[in-house]
Amino acid sequence: xxxxxxxxxxxxxxxxxxxxxxxxxxxxxxxxxxxxxxxxxxxxxxxxxxxxxxxxxxxxxxxxxxxxxxxxxxxxxxxxxxxxxxxxxxxxxxxxxxxxxxxxxxxxxxxxxxxxxxxxxxxxxxxxxxxxxxxxxxxxxxxxxxxxxxxxxxxxxxxxxxxxxxxxxxxxxxxxxxxxxxxxxxxxxxxxxxxxxxxxxxxxxxxxxxxxxxxxxxxxxxxxxxxxxxxxxxxxxxxxxxxxxxxxxxxxxxxxxxxxxxxxxxxxxxxxxxxxxxxxxxxxxxxxxxxxxxxxxxxxxx
Ligand code: NCD
Numbered sequence: 001x002x003x004x005x006x007x008x009x010x011x012x013x014x015x016x017x018x019x020x021x022x023x024x025x026x027x028x029x030x031x032x033x034x035x036x037x038x039x040x041x042x043x044x045x046x047x048x049x050x051x052x053x054x055x056x057x058x059x060x061x062x063x064x065x066x067x068x069x070x071x072x073x074x075x076x077x078x079x080x081x082x083x084x085x086x087x088x089x090x091x092x093x094x095x096x097x098x099x100x101x102x103x104x105x106x107x108x109x110x111x112x113x114x115x116x117x118x119x120x121x122x123x124x125x126x127x128x129x130x131x132x133x134x135x136x137x138x139x140x141x142x143x144x145x146x147x148x149x150x151x152x153x154x155x156x157x158x159x160x161x162x163x164x165x166x167x168x169x170x171x172x173x174x175x176x177x178x179x180x181x182x183x184x185x186x187x188x189x190x191x192x193x194x195x196x197x198x199x200x201x202x203x204x205x206x207x208x209x210x211x212x213x214x215x216x217x218x219x220x221x222x223x224x225x226x227x228x229x230x231x232x233x234x235x236x237x238x239x240x241x242x243x244x245x246x247x248x249x250x251x252x253x254x255x256x257x258x259x260x261x262x263x264x265x266x267x268x269x270x271x272x273x274x275x276x277x278x279x280x281x282x283x284x285x286x287x288x289x290x291x292x293x294x295x296x297x298x299x300x301x302x
Pocket of ligand 1: 221
């Protein structure tokens with residue numbers, strides 16, 4: 001039997017994506033999630049191995065598993081044998097020997113998820129891979145936009161901030177583009193993406209230029225943990241040219257505001273903006289549970 005993985009958004013066809021979004025929509029209500037839990041995945045066992053910090057992704061995978069009757073166990077990577085020098089391969093084989101069906105994994109190294117999938121019999125679910133991929137984030141972003149705007153096709157989404165070091169920029173722009181959105185970006189030179197994926201993408205000079213164009217702005221945190229040590233960011237200039245401020249919300253009340261979290265409050269976004277109607281950041285989190293339920297169902301239902 002071939003074990004199904006979710007390593008990258010490129011593992012999913014447009015049809016797969018639409019099916020996952022349709023499935024996710026069945027558990028959403030206008031202000032939350034259906035109260036009903038199921039036992040659909042009862043007996044399935046997930047392990048969550050996060051080698052980088054997480055709040056939303058970790059909790060939403062745990063919540064999704066719980067709502068489907070699967071068990072999830074968190075592997076505390078700090079304080080584990082990894083710190084004694086155990087190799088990743090040996091750690092994975094050790095986890096596998098305990099009978100888990102799937103491993104949800106976040107790690108700072110690009111390519112490591114694919115490597116793990118090549119030698120484990122567990123389903124590998126990518127919960128964040130360096131600056132490369134974050135497929136379930138892309139699904140939840142698409143799900144949130146589709147709910148609010150009715151469709152993604154033809155909608156204009158501007159990704160603003162540190163795209164260069166962002167896995168979210170890569171996965172989310174891939175999914176939105178394939179669903180027919182017009183995706184543009186806006187970033188200072190030091191944080192602008194350099195890979196071919198963005199070569200033909202429209203670029204705006206600053207947030208003031210982007211707002212009259214966009215249906216949604218997708219803000220990104222400056223990924224300090226991935227910045228080369230010689231990068232100097234002038235945060236006053238950053239705020240002036242790239243931050244979404246309260247005055248922008250007042251001037252462009254129809255523009256939707258999104259962010260994968262965690263938010264750099266009063267850096268890339270004014271804290272007061274978080275509570276506005278046009279801000280979907282908390283709704284994105286709810287969609288995160290719904291799409292992760294859909295992904296677990298797709299991968300683990302026999
Ligand atoms: C992001 C991540 O870790 O990739 N957050 C998330 O999963 N919701 C983005 C970030 O850390 O800036």
